[in-house]
Amino acid sequence: MTRPGRSVKLQQNLYKAGEQTVTAQRPPFxxxxxxxxxxxxxxxxxxxxxxxxxxxxxxxxxxxxxxxxxxxxxxxxxxxxxxxxxxxxxxxxxxxxxxxxxxxxxxxxxxxxxxxxxxxxxxxxxxxxxxxxxxxxxxxxxxxxxxxxxxxxxxxxxxxxxxxxxxxxxxxxxxxxxxxxxxxxxxxxxHVHPQYIKALADSVREYRARHGTGDKLLLSFHGIPQRYEDRGDPYPSQCRATAAAVASELGLSEEQWLCSFQSRFGREEWVKPYTDYTLEAWGKAGLGRVDVISPAFAADCLETLEELDVENRELFLRSGGKDYHYIPCLNDxxxxxxxxxxxxxxxxxxxx
Structure with a gap:
């Protein structure tokens, strides 16, 4: 005969064992x-x-x-x-x-x-x-x-x-x-994680090792309206910090790189400088070659493959630029x- 209280204790032990089994089968997160x-x-x-x-x-x-x-x-x-x-x-x-x-x-x-x-x-x-x-x-x-x-x-x-x-x-x-x-x-x-910055810099180094080096590196980020930044959105300042960290990792001088913003929508003012205006000005100034990278995108998409690699390439060359190179996103x-x-x-x- 089971002693009083033993069945309760047995049930508790079985419950704990079952709980451990379930826990063991579950991923930690x-x-x-x-x-x-x-x-x-x-x-x-x-x-x-x-x-x-x-x-x-x-x-x-x-x-x-x-x-x-x-x-x-x-x-x-x-x-x-x-x-x-x-x-x-x-x-x-x-x-x-x-x-x-x-x-x-x-x-x-x-x-x-x-x-x-x-x-x-x-x-x-x-x-x-x-x-x-x-x-x-x-x-x-x-x-x-x-x-x-x-x-x-x-x-x-x-x-x-x-x-x-x-x-x-x-x-x-x-x-x-x-x-x-x-x-x-x-x-x-x-935005300034050491591995992120190094991966971006290495992608530039590897591309340039295969295709040569441009006169300037343009780090183009997706833009937001200026009033978003004015009311406290940290995005533009973080983009500028990313660009500066990549340039430092690459050992570039101030004349060799620029941070810009693309993909404007509507008529209001967005954060500057604008990517398209910058490329047009560089083209008119006769810049020989520009290398373009877009650090804000974790994966290549419409804004990089069509806007940056096609539209802005045509704009730069049409304006007088000589050579345009788009460096892919980090992807996989x-x-x-x-x-x-x-x-x-x-x-x-x-x-x-």
Whole structure:
């Protein structure tokens, strides 16, 4: 006969054993990689759907909603998608959107690096702030893998309210219907992380070792309206710090490099100097060769492959420049994946 209290103790022991079994099967944490997003296809309809979501975000365009709704739906979405779709078609690959294809490779490479680093599988999922895969889809993948702790890693080296903060908003929206919120940590930015700066500098060194060296290095970052910086957005200052750190790592003099900003939208003033104006001026001045790199993008996309490598190349050469070289983003380079793995390790302390 079982002594009084023994059955209760036995049940407690069985519960603890079961809890240990479940815990042993669960990964210590999961990683949510996030990038901006991309249309599903290089078609007018797909681009219109994507732009409607992207440009409606108040983090991206903060014009009062009634007025902006009229501008967005009455003007922009009627004409812009057709032109943008043609641009996407010019860079589309057999794997689809360059941004999506590269992001998937980054996801797979990071998962492999983390398995080697931790000795177990660390789930790595991919989400886009706009479009698919959505935050909800990525969240379901992490829950299915048994994840209760989540490290969010936006692929934005420099923090901006229009990018990283938009990830916060989108994730919060996605978690509203979640019955049990995961313990969450964030990587806010890594704009002067030593491995990031070295990877950028090494990509320039390796390119120049194969193709020669330009007269100037232009470090072009995606721009934001000047009033965003005026009200405290740290993005432009972090971009300038990144550019200065890369130039220092490369041993460049002040005359050999410049930080600029691209991709203006609308008529208001954006942070300066503008990339296109700079290249036009250099072309007119007869600059022999310019090398261009875009450190703010973790993966090559429309803004780098079409705007920088095609449009701005044509502008520079048409203005009198002699030679134009675009240096690809870090993409899935081993040193870039090593940086991402380091960021995960640094921000997951105590979760191992």
């Amino acid at each position: 999961g990683v949510l990689l996030v990038n901006l997003g991309t249309p599903k296809a290089p078609t007018t309809a797909a681009v219109r759907e994507y732009l409607a979501e992207f440009l409606w975000d108040k983090r991206v365009v903060d014009v009062p909603r009634p007025l902006w709704w009229l501008i967005l739906h009455g003007i922009i979405l009627r004409f812009r998608p057709r032109r943008v779709a043609k641009a996407y078609a010019s860079v589309w690959t057999d794997e689809g959107s360059p941004l999506m294809a590269i992001s998937r490779r980054q996801q797979q490479a990071l998962a492999a690096a983390l398995k080697e680093q931790y000795g177990c599988d660390i789930p790595v999922t991919l989400a886009m702030t706009y479009g698919e895969p959505s935050m909800e889809q990525a969240g379901r993948e992490l829950r299915a893998a048994g994840v209760s702790r989540m490290l969010v890693l936006p692929l934005y080296p420099q923090f901006s309210s229009s990018t990283t903060a938009a990830v916060y908003d989108r994730l919060a929206t996605g978690l509203k219907g979640c019955p049990h919120l995961p313990e969450t940590r964030w990587v806010n930015e890594y 380079r081993p040193d870039h994946i090593g940086l991402l793995a380091s960021l995960v390790r640094e921000h997951s302390t105590g979760w191992e």
